[in-house]
Amino acid sequence: KGKVAMEARDEDWVSQLFVASTHTFVFFFSERGKVYVKKVYEIPQAPRNAKGRAIVNFVGVEPGEKISAITPVPGFDPGHFVVTITKKGQIKKTAIEEYENYREKGIIGVKIEEGDELLSAAITDGTKELVIATKKGMSIRFKEEQVRPMGRSTVGVKGVELEDDVVVGLCVASSEDDRVLAVCERGYGKQTPLGEFRLQSRGGKGVILIDASDRNGPVVGIAIV
Numbered sequence: 001k002g003k004v005a006m007e008a009r010d011e012d013w014v015s016q017l018f019v020a021s022t023h024t025f026v027f028f029f030s031e032r033g034k035v036y037v038k039k040v041y042e043i044p045q046a047p048r049n050a051k052g053r054a055i056v057n058f059v060g061v062e063p064g065e066k067i068s069a070i071t072p073v074p075g076f077d078p079g080h081f082v083v084t085i086t087k088k089g090q091i092k093k094t095a096i097e098e099y100e101n102y103r104e105k106g107i108i109g110v111k112i113e114e115g116d117e118l119l120s121a122a123i124t125d126g127t128k129e130l131v132i133a134t135k136k137g138m139s140i141r142f143k144e145e146q147v148r149p150m151g152r153s154t155v156g157v158k159g160v161e162l163e164d165d166v167v168v169g170l171c172v173a174s175s176e177d178d179r180v181l182a183v184c185e186r187g188y189g190k191q192t193p194l195g196e197f198r199l200q201s202r203g204g205k206g207v208i209l210i211d212a213s214d215r216n217g218p219v220v221g222i223a224i225v
Contacts, residue, residue, distance in 0.1 A: 007051045020072045027099070027109075028059050029069040029084065031117035035109030036060065037102035040072075060105050069121040076100040081124050081149060084109065085132060085159060085170040088116040091202070092156025093147040096123070108153045120170045131180055131197065132160045133169040133209050133222040139180070140206030141173070141197040158203040169222040181225045182210040185217030191225060 006014055020026070022041040029035050036059045044053050055067050069084070073096065080096040092110050099107070112118060124130075128144045140160045147157060160167065171180070176195045183189035190210055197207060212218050 004049045007049050009051060016070060018072050025073040025075070027069075027071050027073055027082070027121065028055060028061075028067050029071075029109055029118050029121050030061060030065045030106070031068040031112075032065060033084075033108060033110040033112040033118050034062075034065070034106040035099065035102070036106045037099065062106075068118050071121045071123060073099075073123055079125060081126060081144075082109070082121060083124050083130065083144070083147070083170070083172070084121045084156070085119050085167055086110075086112060086116045086156075087119050087166045088113070089132070089158055089160045089162050089167050090116065090156040091130070091132070091147055091159030091170075092154065093124070093144070093149050094152055095149050098152050111153050111155045113155060119167055122170060122172045124172055127174075129173045129194075129199070130159075131171050131173055131194075131222065131224075132167055132206070133171075133182060133219055134160065134162065134165045134206075135168050135212070135218045136165045137182075137208060137210050137212030137219050138165065138206045139182075139197060139209035139222070140200055140202075140204055141194070142200055142202045144172075146202040161203060161205045163205075168219050171222055171224045173224050178224045180209070181223045182219055183221050184210065184212060185220050186215065188216040194224075 081093045131141045133139045178194040179191045181191045
């Protein structure tokens with residue numbers, strides 16, 4: 001049966017879990033592309049079954065701004081990068097050192113174009129492979145090297161070609177032994193060996209990830225497992 005790990009409010013649910021030390025940095029990205037940086041010890045501690053505190057109460061987000069991506073960052077050592085993806089498929093890679101001079105009121109992490117919003121962020125070491133999934137069941141796999149490092153206040157480059165579709169997930173793969181888990185809105189999902197997704201060039205249409213049929217529903221997320 002397990003135990004209650006967190007008491008969730010009505011219409012709320014747990015979507016992410018990570019393990020970190022008290023001195024790990026946590027990057028909170030808003031859908032507008034701003035990033036707020038806190039250390040783990042600055043996040044209010046609470047009992048296992050508590051509801052916790054709303055992020056807006058201890059991260060100085062602007063009114064109307066919502067947090068769309070959270071990622072732990074061990075430090076600002078050179079050779080590591082922050083990779084972000086937007087719903088409209090713009091992908092960007094920025095050296096981790098560019099975030100070192102963060103401010104309480106947040107800094108620009110990525111420039112977001114009108115009508116788009118930040119979806120996900122991940123930490124890489126420059127040698128990984130990236131897999132992007134779309135709502136209609138398409139995916140594309142390409143080498144991280146195809147995304148050159150850019151400054152914080154840039155838009156990025158096209159990660160995937162979208163036709164009346166949106167990106168729902170980005171994951172970072174490091175081995176052919178990795179498997180890609182895709183989950184659909186109606187509860188169906190499957191895992192596929194990474195090797196079955198051929199390496200392509202960034203910005204293409206990609207290949208079918210899963211059948212986003214009426215039975216399955218649209219894709220809601222992917223993960224490397």
